Amino acid sequence: MKSIFSHVICLAVLLALQPLAEAGPVKDHAGRWLGDLKTPGGRTLRLGAELFTRADGSAWASVASPDQDAIDIPVTSIEENGDTIELTLPFAALTLTWAKDHFKGVWKQGEAPLAFELRKVGDFPMKVRPQTPKAPFPYKNEALAISTADGVTLGATLSIPHGVTRPNVVVLVAGSGPATRDGHGDAHRPFAVLADHLARRGIAVLRYDKRGVARSTGNFEKHTLADLIDDLDGVVRTLKARNEFNHLGLVGHSEGSPIAAAVAARHPESVGFVVSLAGVGLPGLDALVLQDWIWAKDRGASPAEADWAMAYARKFYEVVLAHTEPGARVAALKALYDGLRPAEQDRIRKLEMNQGTLSLAWAQKPFLRASLQADPSADWRAVRCPVLALNGALDHQVPAKENLRGIVAALNAGGNRRVESDILPSLNHAFQTAVTGREDEYGKIDETLSPVALERIVQFAQQQR
Structure with missing residues (x-):
């Protein structure tokens, strides 16, 4: 509920020459x-x-x-x-x-x-996690500027391992929230850790700042899911234009998983494999309602209260879907809340059901409405390349069983039999080895990414010939 799925607080061309910022x-x-x-x-x-x-x-x-x-x-x-x-x-x-x-x-x-x-x-004083990459690096980091269809320029880093001719290359696709190319959050840098691990094993890696974040232009607050799909589309086109890699794969985390599926379905000739991490396999409305049910349980709701919270969340999102204009949307949501009994309003405050995607601020964002309308199953059905789908057993944001079942069922329905899937024990949404899996545990864990998950991803990427 704090974010949609992530735990964080077009022809593309490589721009060889950028205009210099004016003095100021x-x-x-x-x-x-x-x-x-x-x-x-x-x-x-x-x-x-x-x-x-x-x-x-x-x-x-x-x-x-x-x-x-x-x-x-x-x-x-x-x-x-x-x-x-x-x-x-x-x-x-x-x-x-x-x-x-x-x-x-x-x-x-x-x-x-x-x-x-x-x-x-020289740098901001931040906690350094044990897995944060440290020099020397057996690969070259190249800064890129990638242009997308609507004029956004994405800042990116391409890591190319030394001494490897035409390596496989993967693109890391972040989940929801204002993610940088390193995936900063709670002093963790998961995408930097994953990129380092892959590059040290001979796999080239491209990671990029989301539009409107860090070195990328654009407006993060006004983006939609379609914008993020177009951004990844631009990244894929740029890499293919370089003609220096073997197979190209997409590694999407959380919401980045259906984004990867959409681009893999759009470009079967370019995308050679997909890795889904904590991937979403349910329609947007169902995925969010399920997340809200778990959110309520994590905050002490009884079974009856959790079911009530789920029903309230569904009504809230149905109002968001019913009104295209933000002002009318907010007015209708206020009327929904005012129509509740005082005891029900108290329950919303007790269970913090007025935060994140169930807040009036989020209700006004075009991104929320577009996400509620999304159904990743159509894209997964169209993916023909090999897929590795991993979810964590302790994931409280994208529950493993329901979402993994949805991904695999859609892939199989489309005739794809080159599918590996697994629910990894003791891993949370961030793929850390956890105890509870709750969001408030992320920052308390020193491990950034489970070695078990890292090894599964590397082995799958290396196997693609």
Whole structure:
């Protein structure tokens, strides 16, 4: 419920030459800046910003909160005015004004602006997990800029193993949420870990920032599932145009799994294999309702309360589907809530059923409505290449049994018999070895990715000849 499926807080061409960002405070003071923000409650919170040039050469920035294990928090807009930079986020704003050798910052979230100073740092102070890749690397990392059909430029990293002629190559496709190419979350970098593991075993890997995140242009808040499919389509076309790899595979996590299926169905001549990790195999509405049922149980709901929560969630999403205009959608949802008995409203608050996809903020996003309308089974039926589908037994966001059954059934219905599937014991949605599988456990686990899962993925990618 905090996100749709992920646990995180067109002709494509390689752009060989990017326009340089014009002079301004972002370009003049590029790098990471960090300061101590004193909150109204008396707590000091480290808050920072990174100023950089995006893949298309334009000036941009992101926000970081190291004490909350969050970096690359995407901004929705940036405005440079003299020595001042205005950064706008969906929930706040940060103003930076240059003052000789540092920035004076003003954080605006709520009624009272909070002033603090930011000074340059080499890197943000983040916890380092044991599996985070460390040099030396037996592969080359190449920065790419990939253009998509609607003019978005994706920032990407292509890792090519040394000494391997025409290796297989895989593209890592992130789940929902503002994912960077490394998949930052809770100080973990799962896509960096997976890319490193694959490249060390002779598999080339491309990973990219989602549109509107980090070095990629575009607007993350306004994207739809179709946009993400088109983005991956552009990545695949770019790799095929290089003509230096053997088989091309797609490795999609969570929502990235049906995105991979859609592109594999669209380009059977280009995509040689697919790996689905915590993949979604149910229609969008059913998948979200099932997730909300588990969410309620995790928050102490009795069986009867969990069933009630599931029914309420379905009504909420049916309202979202019934109204194309966001304003009418919100009005109808408010009427739905006002029509509940006081005890039912209390139950919603108790079970936190007014957060994430069941919030009014999410209800206004085009992405939620498009996701509710999605049915990945049609794309899975059209996938003809070899598929490895893995789900974790302790996944509370994409329940393994129901979703894996849906994926395999659709593949078989389409006549695909080159399918391997497995439910891996003790693994959560993030493919960590877990105890409960709940979302609040992710950051408490030092393991980024289970060695068992890593080995299954590598062996499958190596087997494709």
